[in-house]
Amino acid sequence: MNKKLLIVPFVLASSAAWAQSRTLSGQVLDAAGAPVIGATVVEKGTNNGISTDATGRFVLRARTAQPRLQISALGYTSQEVGTEGPVAVRLATSSTALEGVQVVGTRSLNRSVTDSPSPVDIIDVRQVTAKTGQLDVNQLLQFVAPSFNSNRQTGADGADHVDPASLRGLGPDQTLVLVNGKRWHQSALVNLFGSRGRGNTGTDLNTIPAASIERIEILRDGASAQYGSDAIAGVINIVLKTSTKELTANANYGAYTAKYRFDDKTFDGGNFNANANYGVAVGQGGFVNATVDYNQREHTQRANVPAPDGIQRREYGDPKATNTSVYLNSKLPLSEKVYAYVFGGFNVRKGDAYAYTRFPTIGTDSLGNDIPNPRSNATLYPNGFDPIITSSIFDGHGVAGVRGAFGGWDVDLSNGFGSNNFHYGVRNTLNATLGAQSPTTFDAGGFQLQQNVVDLNMSRNYKTVLQGLNLAFGSEYRREWYQIFAGEEGSYRNYAPASNRPGGSQGFPGFQPRNELKASRSNIGVYADAELDVTKALLVEGAVRFENYSDFGSNFTGKLATRLKLSDAFSLRGTLSTGFRAPSLAQINFNTVFTNVVGGKAIDVLIDRNSGPVTRAVGIPPLTRELSRSASVGFTGRAGSILTFTVDGYYIHIQDRIVLTGAFGNDDNIIGPTLTALNVGQAQFFANAASTSTFGLDAVVANTLGVGSGRLTTTLAANFNRLNVTSVQATPLLAGKEDIFFGPREQAFVKASAPPYKINLTFDYSLGRFGALVRFVEFGGVSLIDYNGNLNRYDPRLTTDVALSYALTNQLRLSVGSSNLFNKYPNFFNPQATETGGAWDPVQMGSNGRFLFAKLQARF
Numbered sequence: 130m131n132k133k134l135l136i137v138p139f140v141l142a143s144s145a146a147w148a149q150s151r152t153l154s155g156q157v158l159d160a161a162g163a164p165v166i167g168a169t170v171v172e173k174g175t176n177n178g179i180s181t182d183a184t185g186r187f188v189l190r191a192r193t194a195q196p197r198l199q200i201s202a203l204g205y206t207s208q209e210v211g212t213e214g215p216v217a218v219r220l221a222t223s224s225t226a227l228e229g230v231q232v233v234g235t236r237s238l239n240r241s242v243t244d245s246p247s248p249v250d251i252i253d254v255r256q257v258t259a260k261t262g263q264l265d266v267n268q269l270l271q272f273v274a275p276s277f278n279s280n281r282q283t284g285a286d287g288a289d290h291v292d293p294a295s296l297r298g299l300g301p302d303q304t305l306v307l308v309n310g311k312r313w314h315q316s317a318l319v320n321l322f323g324s325r326g327r328g329n330t331g332t333d334l335n336t337i338p339a340a341s342i343e344r345i346e347i348l349r350d351g352a353s354a355q356y357g358s359d360a361i362a363g364v365i366n367i368v369l370k371t372s373t374k375e376l377t378a379n380a381n382y383g384a385y386t387a388k389y390r391f392d393d394k395t396f397d398g399g400n401f402n403a404n405a406n407y408g409v410a411v412g413q414g415g416f417v418n419a420t421v422d423y424n425q426r427e428h429t430q431r432a433n434v435p436a437p438d439g440i441q442r443r444e445y446g447d448p449k450a451t452n453t454s455v456y457l458n459s460k461l462p463l464s465e466k467v468y469a470y471v472f473g474g475f476n477v478r479k480g481d482a483y484a485y486t487r488f489p490t491i492g493t494d495s496l497g498n499d500i501p502n503p504r505s506n507a508t509l510y511p512n513g514f515d516p517i518i519t520s521s522i523f524d525g526h527g528v529a530g531v532r533g534a535f536g537g538w539d540v541d542l543s544n545g546f547g548s549n550n551f552h553y554g555v556r557n558t559l560n561a562t563l564g565a566q567s568p569t570t571f572d573a574g575g576f577q578l579q580q581n582v583v584d585l586n587m588s589r590n591y592k593t594v595l596q597g598l599n600l601a602f603g604s605e606y607r608r609e610w611y612q613i614f615a616g617e618e619g620s621y622r623n624y625a626p627a628s629n630r631p632g633g634s635q636g637f638p639g640f641q642p643r644n645e646l647k648a649s650r651s652n653i654g655v656y657a658d659a660e661l662d663v664t665k666a667l668l669v670e671g672a673v674r675f676e677n678y679s680d681f682g683s684n685f686t687g688k689l690a691t692r693l694k695l696s697d698a699f700s701l702r703g704t705l706s707t708g709f710r711a712p713s714l715a716q717i718n719f720n721t722v723f724t725n726v727v728g729g730k731a732i733d734v735l736i737d738r739n740s741g742p743v744t745r746a747v748g749i750p751p752l753t754r755e756l757s758r759s760a761s762v763g764f765t766g767r768a769g770s771i772l773t774f775t776v777d778g779y780y781i782h783i784q785d786r787i788v789l790t791g792a793f794g795n796d797d798n799i800i801g802p803t804l805t806a807l808n809v810g811q812a813q814f815f816a817n818a819a820s821t822s823t824f825g826l827d828a829v830v831a832n833t834l835g836v837g838s839g840r841l842t843t844t845l846a847a848n849f850n851r852l853n854v855t856s857v858q859a860t861p862l863l864a865g866k867e868d869i870f871f872g873p874r875e876q877a878f879v880k881a882s883a884p885p886y887k888i889n890l891t892f893d894y895s896l897g898r899f900g901a902l903v904r905f906v907e908f909g910g911v912s913l914i915d916y917n918g919n920l921n922r923y924d925p926r927l928t929t930d931v932a933l934s935y936a937l938t939n940q941l942r943l944s945v946g947s948s949n950l951f952n953k954y955p956n957f958f959n960p961q962a963t964e965t966g967g968a969w970d971p972v973q974m975g976s977n978g979r980f981l982f983a984k985l986q987a988r989f
Contacts, residue, residue, distance in 0.1 A: 151190070151191045152188060152189070152191070153172075153188070153191050153196060153216065154186070154215070154216065155215060155218065156184070156185045156187075157186075157187070157200055157218045157219075157220060158185055158217075160220070162219075163185075164184045165181060165185050165220055168180065168181040168187075168200055168201065169199075170187045171200075172189065172192060172196050172939075173196070173197045173198065174193065174940075175192050175193065175936075176936060176939070176940060176986065176987075176988040177190075177192050179895065180253075180256075182771060188840060190897045191212070192939045193939065197210065198210050200218050200220065206221045208220060245692070245702075246692040246703070246704060247702070247761070248348075248349045248350060248702075248827060249346060249347065249348050250346070250829075251346055252270070252346075252347070253344055254269070254339055254343065254345060255343070259942070260893065260902045260944065261273075261904075261930065261946075262383055262930070262946055262980055263948070264424060265334075265424070266345075267292045267334050270334075270345065270347075271294075272889070272906060272930070273846075274846075275827065275846045275847055275889055276296050276297050276347070276363075276825075276848040276887075277294065277295070277296055278296075278325065278882070278887070279293065279294035279973075280293065280323065280325050280975070281447055281977075282322070282323040282965070282971045283445055283446055283447065283482065283483070283965055283967065284322065284442065284445070284483070284485060284965040284966050285320070285322035286321060286322060286637060287318040287520070287553070288320045288321070288322060288323050288326070289518065290318075290448060290450065290522065290551075291316050291318050291333045291522075291551075292333075292334075292335060293329065293331055295362065296347070296362040296363045296365070297362045297779070297781065297823065297825055297848070297850060297883070298823060298825070298850045298852050298884065299361060299823065299883070300326060300328075301320070301325075301326045301332075302315065302331050302359060302713060303359060303755075304359065304360070304362045305352070305358075305359040305360040305365070306332040306365050307364060307365070307366040308366070308368075308526070308528075309367075309369055309458070309472055309528070310366060311543060311582070311584065312582050312605075314332070314549060314579070315332050315333075315549070315580075316330060316332065316333040316549050316551070316578070317330075317549045317550065317576045317577050317578035317611070318549075318576075318715070319715040319716060319719050321789065323970075325878075325882045325971065326882065327788070327875075327878050328787065330715045334365075334367075335452070335476075336452075336476035336524040337367055337454070337476070338404060338422030338424075338452075338454040338476075340377070340379060340404035340422050341369055341420035341454075341456040341458070342368065342369060342370065345366070345367055345368070346365070347366075348363045350363055350704055350706070351363070351688070351706040351759035352688070353674065353706070353707070353708030354672040354673055354686040354707070355656065355688065357674065358676065358709060358754075359711075360708060361710055361755070361781065361783060362781070369472055370408065370420070372416075372418060373408040373409055373410040373416045373418070374408070374409070374410065375407070375988065376988070376989045377405070377406045378405040378406075379404050379405075379985070379986050379987070380402070381400075381401070381983070381984045382402075382982065382983055383399075383400045383980055383981060383982030385397055385429055385977045385980050386952060386978055386980075387429075387430070388952070388978050389430075389968075391430070391433045396981075397430055397446075398429035398447055399426075400426045400982075401424070401425045402423065402425075403423050404420065405420070406418065406419070406420045411460070413465075414460070414468075415460045415461050415462040416458075417457070417458075417459040417461075418457070418458045419455070419457045419458075420454070420457075420474075422452070422453070422454040422455075423452070424451070425451045425452075426449060426450045426451075427449055428444075429447040431445050431446045431967065431968070431969075431976060432444055432445035434957060434968035435957055435968070438959060438961045439960075440486075440961075441485060441961055441966035441967070442485055442486050442515070442966045442967060443486045444483035444486070444515045445960075445965070445966065445967040445968075446483075447977060448480050448482030448483075449482070451480070452477070453476070453477045454474060454475070454477075455474050456472075456474030457471070457473065463533070464533070466533050466534040467531065467532070467533030468531070468533060469529070469530070469531050470528075470529070471527070471528070472527075472528055473526045473528055474526070474527075475526075476522075476523075476524045476525070477522070477523055478524070479519075479520070479521055479522075481517045481518065481519045481520070482520075483515050483516070483518075484636035484637060485636070485731075486514070487502060487504050487505045487514050487516065487635055487731075488502055488513040489502055489510070491503075491730075503561060503629060503630045503631065504561050504630070504631060504635050504731055505559075505561070505635075506559055506561060508564075509565055509567065509569065510559070514557055514558070514559075515557060516555055516558040516635050516636025516637070517557045517558075518553065518554075518555055518573075519553065519554035519555065520551065520552070520554075521551075522550065524548070524549045524550075526545065526546070526548070527545065527546060527547075528543055528545035529543065529544060530543025537589055538587050539587065539589065540585075540586075540587050541584070542584070543584045544581070544583050544584070545581070545582045546579070546580070547580045548577065548580075549577065549578050551575045551576055551577070552574070552575040553572075553573035553639070554571065554572055555571045555634040555636050556569065556570040556571075558571065558634045558635045558636050559634070560619050560620075560622070560633060560634055561630040562624040562625040562628055562630050562631075562632045571616060571617055571619055571634040572616050572639070573616040573617075573634060573637050573639035574614050574616035574640035574644075575616075575640070576611070576612060576640075576715070576719070577611070577612050577614075578611050579609065579611075580607065580609050581609075582605060583606045583607075584603070584605050585605075586603035587601065587602055588600065595662060595663055598659065598660070598661050598662070599659070600657075600658070600659050601658040601659075602655075602658065603656060604653065604654060604655045606651070607651065608649065608650070609649060610647070610648070610649045611649070611714035612645075612646065612648070613640055613645055613646055613718070613719070614640065614645060615640045615641055615642045615644065615645050616634075616640050616641075620634045620639025621634075621639040621640065631724075631731070631733060633722075635724070636724070637723065637724070638723060638733070641722075644721055646738075648714055648717070650678060650679045651678075652678040653676070654677075655674070656672060656674040656675075658672040659671055659672075665694070666693060666694040667692075667694075668691060668693075669690070670688075670690040670691065671687070671690075672687065672688045673685070673686070673688075674686050676709075681712070681754060684711075686707045686709055687706065687707055690703065690704040690705075691703055696766075699765075699767075700764065700766060701762075701763075701764050702763055702764070702765065702777075703760070703761060703762040704759075704760065704762075706758075706759050706760075707757065707758055707759075708756070708758075708759060709757065710754060711754050712753065712787055716739070716787055717751075717815075718738050718739070719738065720736055720737055720741055721736055722734065722736075722809055723736070725811070733811075734792060734809065734810065734812065735804065735807060735809040735811070736789075737814060739751060739752050739814075739815055742803075743800060743803055743807075743814075746803060747799060747800055747814070748860040748861055749814050749816050749860055750817075750860070752787060752816070753785065753817060754785075755783055755817070756783070756785060757784070758781075758782045759779065759780060759781040761780075762777070763775065763778060763827075764776055771834050772830070772832045773832075774829065774830045774831070775827075776826070776828045777826070777827045778825070779823075779824070779825050779826070780823070780824055780825075782820070782822045782823075783820060785817035785820065786817065786820060786821055787815060787816070787817055788816065788871055788875065788879070789813055789875075790813050790814045790816055790870050790871055791813065791869045791870060791871060791872055791874065791875050792811040793811060793812050793813075793866075793869055795809070795810055795811070799862055816860075817858070818857060818858055818859070818871045819856065819858070819871050820854070820858075821852055821854050821879065823851065823852045823883060824850075825848065825849055825850040826847075827847070827848050828845075828846070829845070829846045830844070831843070831844045831845075832844075838896060838897075839894055839896030841894045842892075842893045843890075843891070843893075844889070845888075846888075847889070848886060848887050850883045850885060852880050852882075852883035854871075854880070857871045874913075874918075877913050877914045878913065881911040881912070881913055881970075884908065884910075885910070885911075886909035887907065887908055887909060887973065888905075889905070889906050890905045890906075891903070891904040898935055899933075899936075900932075900944075901932070902930070902931070902933075903931055904929070904931075905927060905928070905929055905930075906927070906928050907925060907926075907927045908928070908972075908973050908974040909925055911973075913963075913964070913970050915959065915964070916963075917959075917962045921963070922956070923956050923969075923972050926955065928951075928953050928974060929949070930946065930950065933945055940987055940988055940989050942986045943985055943986075944982075944984040944986070945982070945983045945984075946981075947979060947981050947982070948979070948982070949974075949975075949980060950979060951979070953978070954976060954978060955972050955976055
């Protein structure tokens, strides 16, 4: 009996060994017999998968005794096939309302990404997150999309808690973000500090968990005529997961190799993430897919740096943050050709970030005695203190709609509502005018932005008009609300005006009742879009859009695009477009008094609202829209069966860019007396102050080939970019003060948002259960100007990332690796004079050094 029992595991082991040695191969074609490049081939019930190469072929080692393959591709109906013989699959183009897939940049359901006249990147988030150390969407895109840039910031108030991000070196608010093709709301935060996004608002991509995302589409082209305001630089469309009958769960942890600390700690900045995603089928072709995600990130500390003039901050590094997110995506069939859909979610973030140190003294007098710091208190803080700015952020968005085929038209009607609420707190602080009796924690108030969008889109394809005509038109009605709410009295009040001590909480003075406001506006837009295949080789596209805003008036934009196939392996493409961006409600209405530290001296700075008394006193007019003209030309193709390439050059001119001006002091002959009366040292404003021109080139080359028994995919992706400030428009009352209004220092911040280049070279190798990835990223150098007027040149840096993975079982995969393996840092500069008070400004490569990580991924 015992001998018979021993046979069972032997048979199972033999079966498993046979299955794992079995090689599955095949080809995926479309209905016309052309190869489907990049189709996803997954062995059902396992984490074993691969993508098809430039000929539509794949090779995969099976892990189960009777494998079945699930094959899917963008714009095609998925298939499940057996493996009893050679796998030859023909995918049908999605045709029904329940199956239609639309790619950003085109409103035709029959257009694939390779047919698009505009450059579009498709990023498979599942593949990227499985092999890299980045855990949030911003950092994930920072390392895989060369035209995308994002920085973590420190000492930048609210921007410590919301990472600004941009395309092609333009502002965060000049990139439109969609989710499932629907406009997403922006953050209520307007960035005031840091090297990127100064004076801009933008969408907080990190509120959407990567675990909920199927793919990210990046349209690298002006698209205001297609999608409306904010699409000057391009469009990022986040497509949520649609999978069913599959549970995926991930646990991830990573930390930085600690360096430049005041202690001997080996690691810091620990980052833990856990998530789960599951979907259930509903009716014929419907689904409900849900994601839960938790992320906790700890502080890094990089303040102990070479500093001949002394340090500004005892605490310098990444802020601490805790994120909890719940997201849902669903399609609910109502009939054969009509379905309802609901998607969206919420994110709750708690964070704390260190402000500048308040040292106990600020120097010595003529007799050599220490001068007490008027912003500190020796009883409460004998050694001075490091204020902590806390954040409590709630971000939520939901969309509900109905889509279906009616009389030959694809009709989509939806309503979406989004809200971002940002509430500040300050702890480990004091109100100096209350002396030793001061509380050490304050509620500092905050702001909120809400948006409601009603959207109607209609499209129809006429296959008999030449080689095919797709018409689309629609309208959008959007209403927005913005408000600022005050903090508690002690966070802003000066209880002893005669004491020569500043009032309010140190680190971040709270919003005052005079800052409070509620503002709203509405806009309505209509568009028409046509795509005509004149021949099988020639495509032409045109779009026009009219929008009217209740606060600044109307705008008209247009776009022309074409694609010419010179052969099946080579195409030319080009676009011309005009665009616009409406000033955000935050830019129009934001006002506050904050504390800045320049050369070790704390200064209270006023930012007056656009319609405020100080703004009007210097003649700054009401904010109006930014206007753009852009063009791109490029080519795409493949060489043989293994190499694909795309190259696109672009030009973007933006007139009347909205910027945050430089700081005018209380010694200014125009506004100095007003600032003195308000008891503030400086003032800044939002204004349509500058025009810029950007020239650039995007290039992507990918190669896939067999190496031994495995498969190697090599990708070279690069962005080259040059931005110039072509003019500065000061107001008549400030004529001759252009160097203060928007001078070299402020211009340098705008230019640093457009690094001259970023080059990514990735080698991705897979062999059975084993995978390896090596990635080199070259970050171009940027130049900034410090508070002393010195040029700080950040040299180019090459970083190296390595990741190894192994499938422990058919359902479990372990990955380990390192980002910035060789622990590279940017150049050091004087902490007394940088924007952040540390040795580095926020630049694209970051300033935390080597990151080590491990991931355990499960799929059932």
